[in-house]
Amino acid sequence: xxxxxxILGLFTSVIVGIPIAFIYDLIGTFVGVIVGAFxxxxxxxxxxxxxxxxxxxxxxxxxxxxxxxxxQGSLDLLSIVLLIGYSLIDVFIIIIAVASLVAGIIFGxxxxxxxxxx
Amino acid sequence: xxxxxxxxxxxTVSLYADPGYDPSVFxxxxxxxxxxxxxxxxxxxxxxxxxxxxxxxxxxxxxTLISKRMELGYVAWGAIVEINVTEKDNGTIVSNEYxxxxxxxxxxxxxxxxxxxxxxxxxxxxxEGFENVDMEELVSRIATNKPYSGxxxxxxxxxxxxxxxxDRIPYGFYNETRDEGVIVYGTVTSxxxxxxxxxxxxxxxxxxxxxxxLEALEPLLGEExxxxxxxxxxxxxxxxxxxxxxGLDMFGGGTISVDEQENAVVDLNGxxxxxxxGTVRIADKTYIxxxxxxxxxTSLALDILIIIAIVIIRIRRR
Numbered sequence: 261x262x263x264x265x266x267i268l269g270l271f272t273s274v275i276v277g278i279p280i281a282f283i284y285d286l287i288g289t290f291v292g293v294i295v296g297a298f299x300x301x302x303x304x305x306x307x308x309x310x311x312x313x314x315x316x317x318x319x320x321x322x323x324x325x326x327x328x329x330x331x332q333g334s335l336d337l338l339s340i341v342l343l344i345g346y347s348l349i350d351v352f353i354i355i356i357a358v359a360s361l362v363a364g365i366i367f368g369x370x371x372x373x374x375x376x377x378x
Numbered sequence: 379x380x381x382x383x384x385x386x387x388x389x390t391v392s393l394y395a396d397p398g399y400d401p402s403v404f405x406x407x408x409x410x411x412x413x414x415x416x417x418x419x420x421x422x423x424x425x426x427x428x429x430x431x432x433x434x435x436x437x438x439x440x441x442t443l444i445s446k447r448m449e450l451g452y453v454a455w456g457a458i459v460e461i462n463v464t465e466k467d468n469g470t471i472v473s474n475e476y477x478x479x480x481x482x483x484x485x486x487x488x489x490x491x492x493x494x495x496x497x498x499x500x501x502x503x504x505x506e507g508f509e510n511v512d513m514e515e516l517v518s519r520i521a522t523n524k525p526y527s528g529x530x531x532x533x534x535x536x537x538x539x540x541x542x543x544x545d546r547i548p549y550g551f552y553n554e555t556r557d558e559g560v561i562v563y564g565t566v567t568s569x570x571x572x573x574x575x576x577x578x579x580x581x582x583x584x585x586x587x588x589x590x591x592l593e594a595l596e597p598l599l600g601e602e603x604x605x606x607x608x609x610x611x612x613x614x615x616x617x618x619x620x621x622x623x624x625g626l627d628m629f630g631g632g633t634i635s636v637d638e639q640e641n642a643v644v645d646l647n648g649x650x651x652x653x654x655x656g657t658v659r660i661a662d663k664t665y666i667x668x669x670x671x672x673x674x675x676t677s678l679a680l681d682i683l684i685i686i687a688i689v690i691i692r693i694r695r696r
Binding site: 280285301321324325346 | 401402405407408410442444445446447448449456458480482483520522656657659664666677678680681684685688689692693695
């Protein structure tokens with residue numbers, strides 16, 4: 261794994277995952293993590309991509325529209341802080357993050373094998 | 379690994395499960411409706427038919443729906459309600475209040491159904507009363523909140539996309555524990571192209587009249603308590619592609635006997651319009667397509683292209 265492939269994996273994961281998450285959150289999260297980990301191409305990098313990006317992708321269909329509403333001025337700051345704050349207190353996010361860590365490790369390893377041509 | 383496989387498989391099954399619900403309808407975010415309801419009541423003397431008083435009730439504002447996954451198979455729904463309520467007596471404003479309430483997602487919608495369950499937290503709040511709430515304890519329990527099975531409400535915000543003219547759509551609530559409830563059946567009466575808030579929609583029109591409501595209430599009220607001379611019609615407009623509610627139109631009225639001396643003539647009107655479809659995939663456009671002004675399926679197509687490009691680049695580097 262290089263630093264470059266890890267950072268590229270982080271970005272790819274978010275870019276690929278978010279549009280699918282707007283249709284179905286769980287599928288978007290795992291597709292994003294799998295593709296990001298594949299790009300990171302290492303077990304460590306893939307695991308880190310899964311752990312770091314999965315909460316972002318998973319919460320994006322909830323948080324992005326709220327942020328857009330706030331930027332458009334149709335939602336006040338207190339409402340947005342309360343609603344996004346609420347979304348962070350969630351056991352399910354921990355489950356998703358752990359499952360994504362495992363998926364990231366597996367697909368990071370697959371990415372490494374593909375890159376090395378073994 | 380087992381968790382991951384089950385998360386992906388449940389997600390995939392949910393996407394293609396019958397009956398035909400669009401997956402985006404279970405998790406609406408930033409879906410905004412404009413709502414306006416008005417009621418005008420005139421009280422008359424029974425003997426000489428003289429007008430005694432008038433009373434107006436006007437409610438206008440907007441409702442924003444938000445949602446977030448609660449657990450596998452359940453999505454928690456909440457809302458931001460901004461409403462202005464005005465009351466007039468004989469033409470003079472007697473009260474004018476503005477309400478702005480942000481309710482976090484605490485109602486549980488079961489995926490691939492129209493069942494909306496209360497949650498354990500809400501049931502406890504209802505039992506103990508909102509005035510005895512310990513906020514610290516409440517916040518600590520939000521993370522582990524679960525659907526309260528046994529009692530559900532039929533979600534009025536979406537319907538199955540495979541409906542046809544003449545089909546009956548249930549509304550109301552049902553208590554599974556007691557095996558009783560109040561269910562009003564609306565009927566899909568027609569299909570129409572409607573322009574709502576400037577956007578065209580191909581819609582199913584579902585109608586509920588006073589006859590259907592009285593039929594549902596008859597077991598509770600008894601035949602002698604059912605009021606007569608009341609007219610009511612509620613038209614609900616659902617987008618045909620997604621099954622999502624894009625608007626409603628309501629009118630009703632009638633003459634009610636207040637006491638032996640007075641009669642009241644009531645006139646009720648209301649409408650609700652979808653202003654922003656948010657994350658619901660109406661006309662095959664996702665939220666990202668809509669916000670960026672892209673044609674339908676563009677963001678998905680780009681996503682697939684990126685994935686294919688990554689796989690090709692990785693393999694060619696070997």
